[in-house]
Amino acid sequence: MIIPLSRTEAPELPQDKLARRLTGIAASYLDAPQIADIFRAYEAARTAHEGQFRLSGEPYICHPLSVALILAELRMDAKGIMAAILHDVIEDTPVTKEQLRQDFGDEVAELVDGVSKLTQLDCKSSAEAQAQNVRKMVLAMIKDLRVIMVKLADRLHNMRTLEAMSPPRRRRIARETLDIYAPIASRLGMNEVRIELEDLGFAAMHPLRYRVLQQAVRKARGNRKEVMALIESSVKKRLEQAGIVGYQVIGREKHLFSLYQKMRSKRLTFQQVHDFFAFRIVVGNVDECYRSLGMVHNLYKPVPGRFKDYIAVPKGNGYQSLHTVLIGPHGMPLEIQIRTRAMNQVAESGIAAHWLYKSDSELGDRSQARAYEWLRNLLEIQQTAGDSLEFLDNLKVDLFQQEVYVFTPRGKIIKLPRGATVVDFAYSVHTDIGNACVSARIDRALVPLQTTLENGQTIEIVTAPWARPNPMWLSYVVTAKARAAIRSYLRNFKKQEAIALGRRLLEKELAAQGTTLEDLPGENINQLLTSLDLPSLDALLEDLGLGNRLPFLIIKHLVQDEAGPDTTQGSRKRTRSPLVIKGTENMVVNLGKCCRPIPGDPIIGFFNPGKGLVIHQSDCKNVTELRMKQMNWVDVEWDKQASGDFPAVIRLELLNQPGTLAQVAASISRMSANIENVQITNQDNQISTDIITLSVRDRAHLANVMRELRKLSVVTRITRVKSETKKTRRHD
Structure with missing residues (x-):
């Protein structure tokens, strides 16, 4: 340098x-x-x-x-x-x-x-x-x-x-x-x-920390000088006895930032770090690398589990070397790296070896190929990133990783960062496989998607044509490619669902006018898009679905009524079929958290810009205020085939005695409902008041659960809660 x-x-x-x-x-x-x-x-x-x-x-x-x-x-x-x-x-x-x-x-x-x-x-x-x-x-x-x-x-x-x-x-x-x-x-x-x-x-x-650590290393270097010289001499002697010629034994020490990171991550003092000195053995060929490994293992006792063979399985940047940790003189841990001269050149210079050592085409080809493989992954990540900040976030995720190596069923090695899950593996194979994965087999045993992978496992992904990415995956995937692909799919999915909902809302308003979208003159639609500065009809429908524009206002521009401008407003008073809500299938149809409606409840819908249609119970305490904004609500009803899991909240007054909560949980489980959250709002020597959030299918399912709970001797009172309560204690 x-x-x-x-x-x-x-x-x-x-x-x-x-x-x-x-x-x-x-x-x-x-x-x-x-x-x-x-x-x-x-x-x-x-x-x-x-x-x-x-x-x-x-x-x-x-x-x-x-x-x-x-x-x-x-x-x-x-x-x-x-x-x-x-x-x-x-x-x-x-x-x-x-x-x-x-x-x-x-x-x-x-x-x-x-x-x-x-x-x-x-x-x-x-x-x-x-x-x-x-x-x-x-x-x-x-x-x-x-x-x-x-x-x-x-x-x-x-x-x-x-x-x-x-x-x-x-x-x-x-x-x-x-x-x-x-x-x-x-x-x-x-x-x-x-x-x-x-x-x-x-x-x-951290200038002060840097200076303190620098001084400590200088002092330690002087104290261990004789020991390091003894180790170097012993290693050289063994290599010569083995007939290895043209070798180099190079003593080195951890650079200060690496030492600082190790002290921070493992919460060590400087005196507790014993392996900041190491040796590198550089030999002529791969055979001599493994022979040298045997020599040093005979010289000093190796530490179990600390040997890594990066020659057989190189790192993602092309790095190749044998790493082993030995117990040196006086019980001092000693790291030794063994590599060929060509490997050493790549290890020090990376892609720069392409220019430094042009005489060795293998060096340049290997380092450049690894670099371009990584860059191809970056290109795919940037193509699916929503904006530059998301891309930078994904880049940082991709840069800071330690590696784990797993296998496909056909024996291909897949390199992933440590902590990677089945979903990360699926996306590393192909984006379409990641989007459609539902589970996996690890060494032929069926496992869930959030399973963390370990070195040497063989992974087989199970897919289904109906499957699609779940937003929850973002909480446990670690690779930038998987994170970018999931976000990209969810963005596009939300857009398509918004367009579909917007079309339903517009068709509903047009039906009240006795017409359909297909019957409208194309000239009227183009004029409207021009006046709203929108590029296409899909953009208009997306705005409608997201609640950024109101359908009955759009109708005023699309439908020319001879009776004057008030006709469209008057048409809102006509009897019309309500918009049918099928359940939780639409991201742009949200259920109000204040009243938690479930299928079977009387409901009403309100437009919320950016969130689409928000569904409330008709008797929700917020409905009165929202109804005053006549331009923001729409009649809705549940589809008879509405399906899914819906959160419902119940309040229980229970006898405060051992095993009470276990009896309640067992009854809820018998009724095929799940407990999402438990809050204890009040408790004394006799009575405990608990707020429980359940996942149920519909109103009838909830009624059956409550009927079963009333049979318990420990339950003194049970009611359904239709508004949020302050969380005091949580047992998830």
Whole structure:
């Protein structure tokens, strides 16, 4: 990695010093015409940024040059380095994308545009603006991986020079780095970049904790120096005895942010962390990796359950290595990683290995293939996301994950984050399978959808043609793909149901006028849509279904009655058939929580903008107030075939003695009803007053349940509650 030059090294023209370093490094692997193009890009950027300075006081051009230096160290190609030098000209200068295209070609212009932030955004908050910019960057990254390489180098240099900013701005940038950019570097296998971003972010977020931990590590390093030297010597001796040549044994220590995260997650003091020192063994081939593993297991006792074979099953970013934890001298836990030289290159550089080690095509192909596989998943996630904030939320979910490996019935390995459920697995196979899943078989045993998966299980998804995503799934899925697909389906489902309800409401009003929607002149409908600034009839019907517009007002515009404008209003007084409510099948038909109507209750409907039609009992205490708003209500009735589970509330006065609640629960269960909630509102030595929420089919079912409860000797009184009560104690 390149360390920024201090201004004391070249106080007069620091940009020229950086430019010479850049061309010197680039000349070691690029030809003369490419060096000339890079210098031409530097001249253009210097002219564009003329008169601009960073908060540190140095000329602004020093920043893009430093970004280009970082990429040159990674052997980035000439176009990528040119894009790094020019990456801020569209955002911070009058230079346009079209000018860049004319001067440097389409490839450089697209790269610079992909890195540039979105300007003049119509965003309600800074969080939304950040989400829009991340979304744009990810979309550009999907087209060309060099976009994220430039952006990571840009962020790395900004983090190195963060001291000039105010503390609140430092913390904001550090949080963004730790939440988004460091995890992206990890997913792309760029381990060195990730470690530096995390440590710099940690230092900016918690400077005091960083300094204290840094001092503690320095002290521990001195105390354990002799032990580490003994371990290194013993490992080398065993490798030589096994006939392994050309090996490397590298001692390393956990970087500070990783150490801090471990202390926080496991609630440890620094003195309780014993494994912040580790060794890496680098050998020539895979066979030597497994032989070396046997040697170290013979040297020190391995800790059961702490061996991981990432060579046989690589991580999602292409990382391969053998990991084992041993009990070293004095009982000290010791982590050892064993890998080949090629694996080590990928582990350190990730997708950058494509440019660093072009002689090894397997390296570049493998790391790039893994990266593009992840990016394809991101593309699917962004296509189903409702807005940029939702996409950013899904991206964070996708970035922060530990992995579990399971199998399809045909033996294909599926990688999922730890904590993933059957639903996550179903969506990882295919979105249509996720949408239609009803249960699963894990190792041939039938399990529910919320079952958490474990390593090595074989999963078979059970689907049904009538099944559809349940909003409750969002409470336990962990993958971004599943979350985005469920939200997308529910959004579209609500839209279609709103359109269907809107059509029923409009047809009902038109029937009162003696006509139908099909009989209306198309010209009338088009004029109405134009006047309301709506793109289609479906948009109008959706508004009607969601309660944003009232059907009888729309009729005034659609039906031209010779009797004058009051005819439509007068038609509301005619006898008309009420709207039929089938039950709980429509998301845009909601049951009022104040009175909890169930099939069999007399009901009335009120329009609530954005929520659609809200159903109340006719004698609900809120109906009187709502009826005063004549424009908002509609006659409704239950369909005879209405089905589903409906919440109903009953109040019970019970003898306060042991086993009372158990008797009540047993009686309710015998009547095929479910208890959703129990609240104890009042209790003394003799009587306990309980409020119980049940799930019942209809009014007759509720009556049967209450009749059965009255037979119990412990029940002194029972009534149905038609309004909410204050919750005092809960037993779910």
